[in-house]
Each structure stands twice: as C-alpha cells, then as structure tokens.
Amino acid sequence: MSGSTGLVDRVISRVIAGIDSEDGAGVKLKRSIGQRQNMRIDPFLMLDMFSSDNPDDYIAGFPPHPHRGFETVTYMLDGLMLHRDHLGSEGLLRSGGVQWMTAGRGVIHEERPQQEDGLMRGFQLWVNLPAADKMKPAAYQNIEPEEVVEYTSPEGVKLRLVAGALSFAGKNLLGPVKGVTTNPLFVDIALPPKTQISLPLEKDLAGFAYLFEGKAEVAGQYLKLNAASELSRGDQVTFSSGDEPARLLLVAAKPIGEPVSQYGPFVMNTVEEIEQALRDYRDGRLTD
Incomplete structure (x- = not known):
C-alpha cells in the first residue's frame, strides 16, 4: 500500500514459524529461518532464538566446532555467554551485547554459558557471504x-x-558493527502500547521482522510471535502496537543471489567446495 507520501509500505509476504529444535550440546531453541533449505531469506541462512530459565536447556553450551563461508551473529537479550576461538579471540557476551564472527576461510570456536541458573535468552543469525569473500x-x-x-x-x-x-x-544512526561484507541492518525495536513507527528501508533490501514480546502489526497485518515474517519489497516498514508493549527485531540486507551449498557448519556455492571444506577440516587445514 502507499501512504500520502507516495512511499510503498512493506507487508508480510511469508511467515516462517519457529519450531522446537536443539543444537550444540543439547541447547534448546526455536529455529525459524533455515529449518529447511527453502526457508531461507537471502542472504540470511538461519535464525535461532533461545530462551529458557531452566539451566538444563542451555548449560552444556556449544563445544568447539568449525565454520566456513558465512558469518554468525549472536545477540544476547539476557544472560552471559563466553566466546573463544582458534584465533585467540575471547569475548564475554552480556545482556544487550553482540558478537559478530566472520568465519571466512575457517574458524573453530566455542560458546559456553557463564551462569548456572537464571534466564538465558537471545538470537543467533547466520549471514551468508558472497563467493568472493567466502x-x-x-x-x-x-x-x-x-x-x-x-x-x-x-x-x-x-x-x-x-x-x-x-x-x-x-537522526542518522549508525550501528557499531564495522567492516562486514553484507552490510546488513539489524535493529531491536521496543514499542510502548498504542504506538506506531515507520522506518525507511531501501528498495533493494530483503528483510524480515521477528516478534518476540507482546503483539504488533506490520501495515495492519498481525505479526506471529516467535516467527520470522518475511517482508515484501517497498520503501518503508510500519510497525504498530496495541494495548500492550511489543518488542521485535528488524533485519535486512541486499540479497547475494548466488547458489548455496550447505553441509552443517559449512556454507559454500558448490558441492565440490563443501567436499574441500570437509577434507580441510579432516586434515587440520580448515583454518590455514
């Protein structure tokens, strides 16, 4: 639809509901984007939300494991998580903090909860890299x-x-993440009751909204809770809340438009490149 300004409002074109899953050493989560190959939103490969106050659901964390060919983004809403990798990088991810890891040619990392009880809640997003940067x-x-x-x-x-x-x-706002290839938009939006906000979004960006608290609408369409709602193309996106506050993510980037070949933690363009990644990992050359 177009408003009085002539701008085209984005609407919901597809809903990818989160399904119960687990990863790492048994961390319970809801996976929306990436639960199947046809449920990606280029360049976004996977989106997991984890949320539990039961330590049995998260305490084992994610032991050392490899990646190649993409970026992982972990946004922590509540809790403490420690990152370590083969490069010697280490970071304590606190409530409201972010880690942005470019796997590129190869990385081996681990993520370990730094709490024995309480709520651990957040997101992990996988962002593809173009062939030239894999x-x-x-x-x-x-x-x-x-x-x-x-x-x-x-x-x-x-x-x-x-x-x-x-x-x-x-206001011209600029996020703190620097130097990433896809240059995505990643924003956490908290709406008080009965409010509306319209945000500009460049026409060539693909994106989605993920509602994780309360109730909200996009251009009059209800957002499904704990689901990635893919947005149609347009100039702007308009969110509104009802009688209760709402909180959601808005994530968008320019599509890469290249073939995707994925095997677990390796994301390349061809099967041959996946086979090479497996050989490199087996032979200890993934991170050379």
Missing part, C-alpha cells in the same frame, strides 16, 4: 551492550541499532 580471513567483533546505538523517540519507541545505518526522526 575464503577471506576469519575475524571477530565483540560489541559491548554500551556500544549498541540507542535512540528513544518522543513517543517512547526505543531503538537499539546493532548494525547498519538508519535515518529516523531527523
């Missing part, structure tokens, strides 16, 4: 909660901008 050197960014750019509108809408650029209410 074998780039691995890199790691640990973004402290205080580094995430925050803005609260006069109406009380709170934005936490992790990555990308956003123009809103006369």
Whole structure:
C-alpha cells in the first residue's frame, strides 16, 4: 500500500514459524529461518532464538566446532555467554551485547554459558557471504551492550541499532558493527502500547521482522510471535502496537543471489567446495 507520501509500505509476504529444535550440546531453541533449505531469506541462512530459565536447556553450551563461508551473529537479550576461538579471540557476551564472527576461510570456536541458573535468552543469525569473500580471513567483533546505538523517540519507541545505518526522526544512526561484507541492518525495536513507527528501508533490501514480546502489526497485518515474517519489497516498514508493549527485531540486507551449498557448519556455492571444506577440516587445514 502507499501512504500520502507516495512511499510503498512493506507487508508480510511469508511467515516462517519457529519450531522446537536443539543444537550444540543439547541447547534448546526455536529455529525459524533455515529449518529447511527453502526457508531461507537471502542472504540470511538461519535464525535461532533461545530462551529458557531452566539451566538444563542451555548449560552444556556449544563445544568447539568449525565454520566456513558465512558469518554468525549472536545477540544476547539476557544472560552471559563466553566466546573463544582458534584465533585467540575471547569475548564475554552480556545482556544487550553482540558478537559478530566472520568465519571466512575457517574458524573453530566455542560458546559456553557463564551462569548456572537464571534466564538465558537471545538470537543467533547466520549471514551468508558472497563467493568472493567466502575464503577471506576469519575475524571477530565483540560489541559491548554500551556500544549498541540507542535512540528513544518522543513517543517512547526505543531503538537499539546493532548494525547498519538508519535515518529516523531527523537522526542518522549508525550501528557499531564495522567492516562486514553484507552490510546488513539489524535493529531491536521496543514499542510502548498504542504506538506506531515507520522506518525507511531501501528498495533493494530483503528483510524480515521477528516478534518476540507482546503483539504488533506490520501495515495492519498481525505479526506471529516467535516467527520470522518475511517482508515484501517497498520503501518503508510500519510497525504498530496495541494495548500492550511489543518488542521485535528488524533485519535486512541486499540479497547475494548466488547458489548455496550447505553441509552443517559449512556454507559454500558448490558441492565440490563443501567436499574441500570437509577434507580441510579432516586434515587440520580448515583454518590455514
């Protein structure tokens, strides 16, 4: 639909509901994007949400494991998680913090909860890399909660901008994540009751919204809780809340448009490249 400004509002084009799953050493989670190959949103390969106050659901964490060919983004809402990798990088992921890891040619890392009880809640997003960058050197960014750019509108809408650029209410906001190939937009939006916000979104970006608290709508369509709602193309996206507050993620990036060949933690363009990744890992050359 178009508003009085002539801008085209994005609407929900597909809903990918989160399904119960587990990963690592038995961490319970809900997987939406990536639960099947036809449930990706280029360049986003996978989205998991973990949320539990039962330590049995998360305490074993993610023991050392490899990646190649993409980036992993972990956004922690509540809890403490320690990252370590073969490069010697180490980061304590706190509530509100982010880790952005570029696997590139290869990385071996682990993520371990640093709490024995209480709520652990957050997201892990996998972002594809184009063929030209799949074998780039691995890199790691640990973004402290205080580094995430925050803005609260006069109406009380709170934005936490992790990555990308956003123009809103006369402000030009720029997230703290730097130097990533896909240059995605990643924003956490908290809506007070009975409020509305319209955010500009460039036409060539593919994206989705993920509602994880309360109730909200996109251009009059209800967002499903704990689901990735893919957005149609347009100039802007308009979120509104009802009688209760709501909180959601908005994530978008330019599609890569290349074939995807995936085997577990390896994401390349061809089966032959996957076979090479497996040989490299087996022979101890993944991270050379």
